[in-house]
Amino acid sequence: MNRRDFINRSLLTLGFLTFGSLIKDTTMAYDMNGITDKTQKKMKRIIIIDGGPRRNMNTTQMLQKFAEGAQSAGNYIEVRTIRLYDIDYKCCMSCMACKLKGRVSNVCRYKDDLTQILEDISQADGLVLGSPIYFGEVTGQMRAFMERLSFPWLSYNDYSMTAPKRMPVVLIETMNGLPERNNSNGFGSMEYCITAALGQPQHIVAYNTCQVKDYSRYELAGFSEEAKHQWRDAHWEEDLQKAFDAGRKMASSKEE
Ligand SMILES: Cc1cc2nc3c(=O)[nH]c(=O)nc-3n(C[C@H](O)[C@H](O)[C@H](O)COP(=O)(O)O)c2cc1C
Numbered sequence: 001m002n003r004r005d006f007i008n009r010s011l012l013t014l015g016f017l018t019f020g021s022l023i024k025d026t027t028m029a030y031d032m033n034g035i036t037d038k039t040q041k042k043m044k045r046i047i048i049i050d051g052g053p054r055r056n057m058n059t060t061q062m063l064q065k066f067a068e069g070a071q072s073a074g075n076y077i078e079v080r081t082i083r084l085y086d087i088d089y090k091c092c093m094s095c096m097a098c099k100l101k102g103r104v105s106n107v108c109r110y111k112d113d114l115t116q117i118l119e120d121i122s123q124a125d126g127l128v129l130g131s132p133i134y135f136g137e138v139t140g141q142m143r144a145f146m147e148r149l150s151f152p153w154l155s156y157n158d159y160s161m162t163a164p165k166r167m168p169v170v171l172i173e174t175m176n177g178l179p180e181r182n183n184s185n186g187f188g189s190m191e192y193c194i195t196a197a198l199g200q201p202q203h204i205v206a207y208n209t210c211q212v213k214d215y216s217r218y219e220l221a222g223f224s225e226e227a228k229h230q231w232r233d234a235h236w237e238e239d240l241q242k243a244f245d246a247g248r249k250m251a252s253s254k255e256e
Helices: 003-033 058-071 114-122 140-153 189-197 225-252
Strands: 044-050 077-083 126-132 169-174 202-206
Touching: 044 058, 044 114, 044 225, 058 077, 058 126, 058 169, 058 202, 058 225, 077 225, 114 140, 126 140, 126 225, 140 189, 169 189, 169 225, 202 225
Parallel strands: 044 077, 044 126, 126 169, 169 202
Antiparallel strands: none
């Protein structure tokens, strides 16, 4: 090959590569901005609600694994995580705006940081709620969130529970308790609302979590650090795998 052929071929190859990357970029931009891409495949939207205050601890790690599992199912999955402790919102304020005659709404209209999130959940394709167990229940932030989510579903005319859209739901709890000895009431009475309005949820529980990284720094004599670490070595990877598998399953599920 002489020098001119070499230059021509190089330019041609460069042209193909540039054109190729342009096509790819256009498709990507279209994916990001719209619901469908050129193949008209629908984007699946999953919303994860993290009801724990601590970043990078047990609950958040479980939820991150769930997100990884969902994303591993393909390119058409949008997973969004909302950390309740990072936003500013109230519990149900009993404003009754959702029950006004002629303006009944099954999405909460009270204006704060939750308003748009609740609207987005109403149109999502899957919902995940994760919380540590505090005094036998989910955290106060999670409870407040669930009041705002559920009260507009409830009709005081016939006591039915109706969400704008049914969707798969996964409930994740982490706690100190053991499978055979725990005080968790989990999502409690709110679970009834979720089941009635969205569908039967799947449960994942991580028991006997390590509450701190270094037990020797705290007054925690009620726990054996050795037993905690033994349990963690035996179960934590399995717990994370359950979260990953649930994410993949939710993202892969066919719509009802
Ligand atoms: C205020 C508070 C109350 C708790 N109450 C319980 C409880 O009732 N039952 C239980 O099993 N664990 C209880 N725990 C332990 C946490 O549920 C457990 O460590 C959890 O995995 C922490 O999640 P995180 O690591 O994501 O913060 C409590 C922890 C705190 C801080």
